[in-house]
Amino acid sequence: MPYVEGQTIHDADSHVMELPGTITQYVDPKLRAEFAEKTARKNAILEWAQKAADLQDDPEFRAGLWRVIRFGAVQIPVMLGLALVAALALDAINTRVARLFRLIAFMPYAVPVVIGALMWGFLYSKTFGPFAGVSHLWGAGSVNFFGGNLLLVSLGNVVTWAWTGYNMIVLYSALQGLPREMYEAAVVDGASPIQVAWHVKVPAIRQAISLAAIFTVIGTMQFFNEPAILARFAPDIDAGYTPNLYAYSQAFRFGAFNYSAATSFALGLTVFVLSYAYVFITRRRAAHA
Amino acid sequence: MSTTTTTSADAPTRAAVRRAVRRAPTRPHRRAGEPGTRLAHVIMGVGMLYFAVPLVWILIAATKSQPDLLSSPALWFGHGFDLVDNLRQLFHEDGGVYGRWLVNTALYSGLSALGATALCALAGYGLARFTFPGKRFLESALLGMIMVPGTALVLPTYLLLSHIHLVNTMWAVILPSLLSPFCTYLVRVYVAESVPVELLEAARMDRAGELRIFVQVVLPMIKPVIVTVFLFTLVATWNNYFLPLVMLSDSKLYPLTVGLTTWFNTAQQEAGTRMLFNLITTGALVAIVPLIIAFLLLQRFWRSGLSSGSLK
Numbered sequence: 137m138p139y140v141e142g143q144t145i146h147d148a149d150s151h152v153m154e155l156p157g158t159i160t161q162y163v164d165p166k167l168r169a170e171f172a173e174k175t176a177r178k179n180a181i182l183e184w185a186q187k188a189a190d191l192q193d194d195p196e197f198r199a200g201l202w203r204v205i206r207f208g209a210v211q212i213p214v215m216l217g218l219a220l221v222a223a224l225a226l227d228a229i230n231t232r233v234a235r236l237f238r239l240i241a242f243m244p245y246a247v248p249v250v251i252g253a254l255m256w257g258f259l260y261s262k263t264f265g266p267f268a269g270v271s272h273l274w275g276a277g278s279v280n281f282f283g284g285n286l287l288l289v290s291l292g293n294v295v296t297w298a299w300t301g302y303n304m305i306v307l308y309s310a311l312q313g314l315p316r317e318m319y320e321a322a323v324v325d326g327a328s329p330i331q332v333a334w335h336v337k338v339p340a341i342r343q344a345i346s347l348a349a350i351f352t353v354i355g356t357m358q359f360f361n362e363p364a365i366l367a368r369f370a371p372d373i374d375a376g377y378t379p380n381l382y383a384y385s386q387a388f389r390f391g392a393f394n395y396s397a398a399t400s401f402a403l404g405l406t407v408f409v410l411s412y413a414y415v416f417i418t419r420r421r422a423a424h425a
Numbered sequence: 426m427s428t429t430t431t432t433s434a435d436a437p438t439r440a441a442v443r444r445a446v447r448r449a450p451t452r453p454h455r456r457a458g459e460p461g462t463r464l465a466h467v468i469m470g471v472g473m474l475y476f477a478v479p480l481v482w483i484l485i486a487a488t489k490s491q492p493d494l495l496s497s498p499a500l501w502f503g504h505g506f507d508l509v510d511n512l513r514q515l516f517h518e519d520g521g522v523y524g525r526w527l528v529n530t531a532l533y534s535g536l537s538a539l540g541a542t543a544l545c546a547l548a549g550y551g552l553a554r555f556t557f558p559g560k561r562f563l564e565s566a567l568l569g570m571i572m573v574p575g576t577a578l579v580l581p582t583y584l585l586l587s588h589i590h591l592v593n594t595m596w597a598v599i600l601p602s603l604l605s606p607f608c609t610y611l612v613r614v615y616v617a618e619s620v621p622v623e624l625l626e627a628a629r630m631d632r633a634g635e636l637r638i639f640v641q642v643v644l645p646m647i648k649p650v651i652v653t654v655f656l657f658t659l660v661a662t663w664n665n666y667f668l669p670l671v672m673l674s675d676s677k678l679y680p681l682t683v684g685l686t687t688w689f690n691t692a693q694q695e696a697g698t699r700m701l702f703n704l705i706t707t708g709a710l711v712a713i714v715p716l717i718i719a720f721l722l723l724q725r726f727w728r729s730g731l732s733s734g735s736l737k
Contacts, residue, residue, distance in 0.1 A: 221468060222468065222469070222472055224465075225464070225465035225468045225469055226465075226469075228462070228465045229462050229465045229466070231466075233466060233469055233470075234465070234469060236473070237469035237472060237473050239721070239724075240472075240473050240476050240477055241472055241473070241476050242720070243476065243480065243717060243720070244476060244479075244480075245660070245720075246660065246713065246716040246717050246719075246720045247480075247664075247713045247716075247717075248663065248664035248666065248681070248682050248712065248713065249664060249666065250664075250666045250682040250685070250686055251682070251685070251709045251712055251713055252479065254685070254686075254689060254705070254709055255479040255482060255483055255709065256479060258482070258486070258706070259478070259479060259482060263495060264486075264494065264495070264702075266498065266500050297475070297476065297479065300476075301476060330464075350572075354572065354574050355574075357574055358574045358575065358576040358577065360576060360666075360667055361666050361667065364666075365686065365689075368689065368690060368693045369693075380576055380667075383580055384580075384667075384670075384671070387580055387583070387671075388671075393580070393583075393584060394584070396580050397580045397581045397583075397584055399580075400576065400577040400578070400579065400580045400581065401577065401581060403574070403577055404573055404574050404577025404578065405577075407572070407573075407574050407577070408569065408572050408573050408574075411572040412568075412569055412572050415568070415572070
């Protein structure tokens with residue numbers, strides 16, 4: 137946290153103290169002290185805001201942000217789609233297989249993300265994993281899961297593995313909460329199970345789906361653990377690969393603690409405003425409907 | 426004549442058959458639908474394979490020595506069965522620091538879960554069953570706080586805690602983990618649905634103090650959500666990586682996630698010459714076993730808890 141002492145503003149970075157400094161130089165000492173005291177708190181906030189604004193001109197930050205948005209645009213629909221299909225399948229049958237599946241699909245949630253990423257890193261790798269060498273069977277070279285376009289897919293798979301089961305359970309619980317009469321009529325009218333699932337059950341749990349989507353978006357914007365771990369395998373993952381990774385390396389590699397705090401603050405504020413607006417609008421729409 | 430009688434006698438049956446045929450498509454669904462069932466089973470079969478592969482791999486990999494890890498097929502056992510050797514080596518490496526990480530993790534997550542559950546229960550109950558000035562504001566602020574990404578607060582919190590010299594102590598991990606807006610919200614919803622106001626009024630008529638009402642009347646009624654909240658916060662702290670990574674620099678204070686990754690980093694940097702990969706696989710297995718057991722034992726709680734969170 138920056139603080140004011142006399143005329144100088146102390147800060148972990150060294151390049152951000154011009155503005156209040158130049159103002160205070162020309163004011164008499166009494167006023168200056170008063171000003172310093174009064175603005176000590178405001179300065180912190182102002183500087184963060186200033187730095188948050190600076191971020192827009194930071195190409196590395198923007199590249200990371202854009203990468204995460206592209207990643208989420210593909211990964212989130214795929215994962216939630218899989219979770220929805222799995223939840224509908226669970227809701228349709230209640231056999232021993234279904235109960236076993238429910239348990240196994242949820243297990244990755246109990247595995248720390250870091251360890252999940254480590255396991256997948258080993259599985260992807262040429263020396264330890266079974267997959268990279270599979271293409272030798274048809275004479276091709278081994279697959280590099282850590283390079284080029286495949287890198288984002290590999291990361292997406294780690295996230296999908298970890299979180300599909302959790303979202304599946306959330307959606308499944310919502311499905312279980314639906315009154316049976318709701319779709320019995322459709323069944324009597326001769327609708328197939330798939331038609332019932334798609335036209336009756338899915339619209340009925342729309343709210344649970346959108347809530348799951350919000351939490352997933354919030355999670356994706358914080359993307360850190362998986363790329364941080366896979367960076368040991370994949371040299372393409374640099375210090376600014378995701379905004380959160382960027383914030384971390386700003387603080388602990390380059391010592392720019394306040395800039396990094398501003399980065400996460402800007403990121404958090406963006407996510408907060410967007411998701412709060414989304415919840416607000418959907419609630420209002422639900423209330424009107 | 427005979428033909429007419431047969432037709433007239435046939436008529437109702439034929440109509441019945443026609444009706445039955447028309448109704449035929451509905452009948453299978455009443456038995457849960459054969460084609461639907463088959464499809465559901467196929468989906469689940471593929472899913473189980475996908476979700477189980479990394480877990481099966483880690484189970485097998487933990488039984489292999491370093492040379493076996495590199496030479497034998499990834500998804501099958503190696504020449505020897507070295508799980509016991511690996512475990513012994515794991516707990517002796519670096520002066521037994523792994524055991525310390527295990528204890529740290531249990532301590533951090535246990536204390537965080539206890540504290541967070543207590544705070545969430547009190548705050549959730551207060552919001553659901555009391556009226557006070559600023560309540561509406563607090564409630565919408567709570568909803569807002571759920572939307573704030575947790576890791577966005579970590580670096581600002583680091584700056585804050587470094588001012589009061591708490592960085593690189595266990596409190597730097599525990600204190601931020603005590604606050605869980607989502608769990609407070611869960612308790613609030615649950616209390617609103619399951620604790621009748623009349624009951625509290627009756628208890629007050631009997632001159633029971635507010636604290637006694639909370640402990641003896643409310644707590645037993647909201648036990649399911651309390652267990653869910655405890656599990657959630659336990660898992661959240663047990664699995665947390667970013668917070669301890671930022672807050673701690675002394676390797677004796679590390680939890681498992683941070684400790685294992687530092688081992689892994691040295692293993693990668695030195696290409697497996699000093700640090701052995703079999704320790705990392707075994708360490709990863711030991712780190713996930715306690716939580717998986719907890720989840721298996723407490724299945725019905727997390728399921729009911731998740732449903733109360735989604736139904737809003």
